[in-house]
Amino acid sequence: MKTRLGCLSNKSDSCSDFSEFLPPAQERTTRCLKLSNDEVTRWADSFDILLSNKYGLAAFRTFLKTEFSDENIEFWLACEDYKKIKSPAKMMSKANKIYKEFIDVHAPREVNIDHRTREETKNRLLEPTPHSLNEVQAKVYSLMEKDSYPRFIRSKIYQDLLNRTQIYCQRKSV
Incomplete structure (x- = not known):
């Protein structure tokens, strides 16, 4: 992480390089993204704040x-995209894709949901609406919020990022 956060610059009020968290394609086009310590600190305030920040996400x-x-966050994001679809044909296609990738018992990235939720979701997706995935998405969100999010806040990834932004900001203010 030290080498990846080595892009700190005195030219910005922001405090830490964030390129290590970008997908490879974006990494090539973005040399050095910056984060402030306040921004990173706010991620610990709530799961919603974390998810609403592109770098936190x-x-x-x-x-x-x-x-x-990571299937949990990928599923949640797929559901967010699904809700934006207006075309019934595209909605049906996306619903089938999400079901096959995340919900089906044999899905390659199966999310951890109970049998009842799985069956109800399967039935809802026979005639999909923008709200067909709301219940299952809420369950996965709740799982991440109660389980993964607290571990993330205690994780080395988050703590290192928090510490490095804090140290960098302190150096800048001297």
Whole structure:
């Protein structure tokens, strides 16, 4: 992490390089993204704040990958995209894709949900609406909020990022 956070610059009020949390394609086009210590600190205030911040979301995704549970955030994000679809044909296609990838018992990235929720979701997706995935999405969100999020806040990824932004900001203010 030290080498990846080595892009600190005195030219910005922000405090830490965040390129390590970007997907490779974005990493090539973005040399050095900055974060303030206040921004990173706010992620610990609530799960919603973390998810609403693109860098917080990226850090959380990175953390979940280390825990081999990134299917949860990927499913949640797929549901967020699904809700924006207006075309019934596209909605049906996206619903089927989400079901096959995350909900089906044989899904390659199966999320951990109970049998009843799985069956109800399957039935709702026979005639999908923008709200067809709300219940299952809420369950996965709750699981992440109660389980993964507290571990993320205690994780080395978050603590290192918090410490490095704090140290950098202190150096800048001297």
